[in-house]
Amino acid sequence: MAKGEQTRSRLLDAFEELVIEHGERAGTLAATAEHAGVSKGGLLYHFGSKDALVQGLAERLEVFGEAEQRRLSSRPDALEVFLRESVAADRPFDRTYLALLKLGQLDEHQAARDALVLLDDYFLAALTDALGDADLAFLALRVSDGIYVRTALGGSDAVPADAVDRILALLTSLPR
Amino acid sequence: MAKGEQTRSRLLDAFEELVIEHGERAGTLAATAEHAGVSKGGLLYHFGSKDALVQGLAERLEVFGEAEQRRLSSRPDALEVFLRESVAADRPFDRTYLALLKLGQLDEHQAARDALVLLDDYFLAALTDALGDADLAFLALRVSDGIYVRTALGGSDAVPADAVDRILALLTSLPR
DNA sequence: GGCTGTTAACCGTCCAGACGGTATAGTTTT
């Protein structure tokens, strides 16, 4: 990876982390730059504005999202994989998703909302394909969002580790 | 209601509306005061700080929450009522919930998160009681959160009107 | 019924600091 590309990526990582760990307000230009080990001027060279930073995350999400879609749509155990990963929330994809979920709450940052809506369409298609049931797919997406939100809100025990087991037991007992 | 109490309530209404419609950043002291038809000084008389404003909403939620819990816990159709109202999101309770859900995303405003966690406990107890199934109750709460989030994100068609019908059809077909 | 003092409710102004963004000069890479 070219050096510039690497710095861009580091900046996005830093922005993500600040937003996730300390909320949108902590994701200032100065803080993001410092967290990435770059000066503020350096940040603004790569991302000409705060909005460009958000846009950068949105593009990241889309790249991740396409890969996720491909990966899930062919698996018979897509539901389980999908929900378990929602609870874990430890992959790069999850971090981008969580950050954009927070950013999208603000009036500015339409880009974040657009990216999230687009991703939802991707996932709905993938899960519908894998599960053969659009309603169940929709339900899974809403549960996943709900889990993400509680994770973002509460501390560690916001979503009990075994909760996903019990939810899966419930959902897989559904008539198909 | 005493005049002071009325003004307090108007201020909370204004704060809620600004946060819900235009995001946390729009809920500034000046904007909230103006929206409520009060001067900034007047606002600060009733709520000594921005945090006190959030705390005011948190207390509102708790009052609402207790009433909701009582109302739901005895109904056999609690699941349907609960989910339908989550989608509609048009009662005063829903507005307070949505506002705190946005505020809770920010590092400051621990009060918002505390109130939301407490409410979750209330509802989990009420739904478990009404449904006789803690797992199904938990699932319903997560779905509800997911629906709230999508409502907050997307415009009008974020959550299709008939989605709740289909989800309910799915969930009520579960073995009990 | 007037006079006085008290208090709740409210207003408008001011300020320090934080923030997003610009300008520009300097450095490294190719």
Next chain:
DNA sequence: AAAACTATACCGTCTGGACGGTTAACAGCC
């Protein structure tokens, strides 16, 4: 040497909050 990148200094705006008034209702007292 050009291009890519980085750092520093600075600017205008906005925000939360502090603060010193003002108004009106009310209570006690003579």
